[in-house]
Amino acid sequence: MSRPAARKAAPKGEYIETDSGNKVSRRSAITGTANITLGGRTVIMSDVHLRGDLHATRPSPSTGGSSSKPPAQTAISIGRCTVVSTGSVLKPPSRISRGIVQYYPLKIGDNVYIGPNCCISAIAISNHVHIAANVTIGAFAIIKEGVKILDGCVVPPNMVVPSGSVVGGRPARIVGEVGEGWGVSGGGGGVVGGAEGVEKWVEGGDLRELVRSIK
């Protein structure tokens, strides 16, 4: 179902648009930009915190730890047409291995919607995932394709969410399956030529229209 319009009106020039069409809010907090990749047409809203500084610190075997400039390691990679809503924090997962804290890259696929005020520490989020508001995803969780995570859900660390499931509760449990038509826009969906105010995108579907509407 399309969600009601709840986004706040943004002042002019809220977003910086990159060559590949990424829209990054001026009011977002991004640390370690060198370690973050955005796939293009991805929206980072205001007050989003991307912790790119938390990258893997393992000495790579090729350099042997002797080189002066450490190679840029990806800490967060986000796919195309993904929307990260206001107030969300994306923090790469970490664990203690041999007495030292090790960070692992956080990977997010295409057409992923992350609602407001989420805290994401998953190791991998596949394509077409819809994450509602106030969701916490624990470290090393794996979210497979076409998953809907309900409002206020806490996905425990290391959980694997199989594709096509609806997840909710604290701790998260698989509460159902999305319908066959979930994420299918087109046909009756107001994809093209919808009247003003009627959302042109559907949950779990292509978010290109949503990205386009954010200014």
Place this chain on the structure above:
Amino acid sequence: MAQAFPYTYYSCDCYDSNTNITSAKRASQQAPIADDEDERTFDPRSPRSNYSLYPLEHLLYCEDCQQIRCHRCVIEETLAWFCPACLFEVPSSLIKADGNRCIRNCFNCPVCMSTMMVNSLDDPTNPSSSGGPYILSCPYCHWSTHEIGIEFEKHTGISQQLSRVANGGRQIPTQKERDKERERLKDAEGRKKDDRDILSGSDDSPTRDRVREDIPPSQEDSFSNLSAFYKTQINAQSPASFSSHDVSFSSPASYARIMNLYSTSSTKKQKREKPVPMREASGVFEGLTIFDPATDAATIERIKKEGWSTTLAPAQKLAQINPNIRFESELRPIPSILCTKRGKRCRSCRHILAKPEAKITSTRYKIKLLALNHIPRLSLRALSTPTSQISASGPSASAPAFDYNALRPGIPTHFLLHLSNPLFDPVRVTLATSSTTPGKVQSRVTILCPQFEVGANTDVWDDALQSSLSPVKRTPALNADGQIEAGKIWDRGRNWTSVVIEVVPGFLKPVTTGFSLGGDDGKKKEDEELDEDEDLLEIPIFVRLEFEADMVEQERGIGDPKRSVEGQREKREEAFWAVVGVGRVAPT
């Protein structure tokens, strides 16, 4: 339903409509609207409606029956089983043998049901060679198998290791050991009996002691005992010469059996003697567990001593494999339950409606007949002020957002009902609704333009080309006074049309009773008290579509040969109930 307002549910009328007629009539006081087929209105509040209303994404469409298909009118067939935690496919032969549980390392926490992980208890200052002992621990609530005294030597094959160890670290005998032990005990008892017969002594306490001193048999023990006992009983009953692996017709035993089957009743009677009635289990080795009030007393004592906090919640208890446990110390990690991938068929014509690819990792479908490709999508939104032009930017409009959770009672509010057509033919739509919504809070509903057309879902570029020729006029339904004119559509596009609905939300409490506080008797008060969700404003709308479509391939040629002309068009109509959830009425 925790769905954001406004929402639309579609009704699948596969349920028994006879019962609904009576309930709907009873529930709704107003006269049923004049419907061309049946004289009833749909009541979204009737308890039955819960099971017939679905969001459009969940509905399928059978092209042969030309009907919506919901969860209740499809047949599901399992294509594959897989574990939701490790995403490995489990072959169906294994399902039959081991049940629907993952036999790898996947376990759920018995306290909070989240996935458990294997952790090492290795001392980093003094590491052991194997890296272990290991425990299963819950990353969410920090429960671990350490609390029930179980540790593992290896980090793989946890389920095998777990099946061999009971809570507290005691070894559980395997099936083979159990059988052997049972035989031994049986022999011992038999010998005891013989001895006793010979000596005619009455001292049988040693046997009893041997059984008693042990811990009472676990559920698995008694199950294996009982199943072994029944197996011996069945073997004793069936003719000894005929066993399951001896099925060749050349053997004299099976020949005799066949002759026995096909011979006349008289000879059968002669041959067969009355079967000896089966004996029931009569001892611990045979799986009989005698209720001992002492265990109950002990349980009560334990609850007295340790309090309720050590007992289990019903959900925790039911999730356990052995549902007879009571205390936290008896919890076991739960092997994760497998999930399935299922195909769906129409219940009446057996055609496949949805068939996912068999591979677990794939999310694609081979066949998927969705209702949203056959049925117009209805969506509702508030029309904040009928006169003001809404900017085309849509969601980022500067007007304050309409609060669907607080509809003002008694004030006429306008909503736009938007219908978009997925079909490749233009559709004539007739909408109908009862003038007041069912339920205690009666809201008046008027569809200002109940009959209109929705354009065909043609190529996007057609629209672009056409619109350049004839620019779409905004607000065509406004008359000179700025009032919304009835009988005119609000706006239309390539494959969509929107019409205005006027809603006057009802009052949560009748206005008259607000003044008379004293004289009300209890019964009347109870009658006026609102149930849960009575403030919910849901509008049932009957949608009827008429369109001309190409004839279905199969229908051609079957009927009249004259009709089997290429490109034959047929008139079709479709009708269904939909329920639009507008919002909640604010208390006055």
